[in-house]
Amino acid sequence: MLWMEKSLYLRIEELPGGTRPLPLLSGFSLTTAFRALGCFNPSETSDAYLILSNDRDEVWFICNRHLRTVYLLRGSNRSLLSTDIP
Known part of the structure; x- marks a missing residue:
């Protein structure tokens, strides 16, 4: 296991032909x-695999090919955020 920046938030962007299961069909x-x-x-x-908890609270x-950076929020402990950047 390799740990990374604790405040990294990512959004899903499935790539055609990407590895399965596809995230948007999995919560x-x-x-x-x-x-x-x-x-x-x-x-x-x-490939690297990032560990995320989905909308169903599944881990x-x-x-990494299905993910894009949204933001870094120092000090945040929230597991989910809106992708609308203020």
Whole structure:
């Protein structure tokens, strides 16, 4: 396990042909920014998998190819935020 910035929030942007299961079919939404809980990089692949909790409070390992940075919020402990940037 590789830990990263505690205040990193990501949005889902599925790539065609990306790894399965697809996040938007698995409890994630386009309008939510998800806090990265951690990161895992198996030695047999070049992909990294970020650990996120979805809208159903399930913990998932999502391939980095499906994710985009929304913002860094220092000191935040919220697991979900709106993707609307003020």
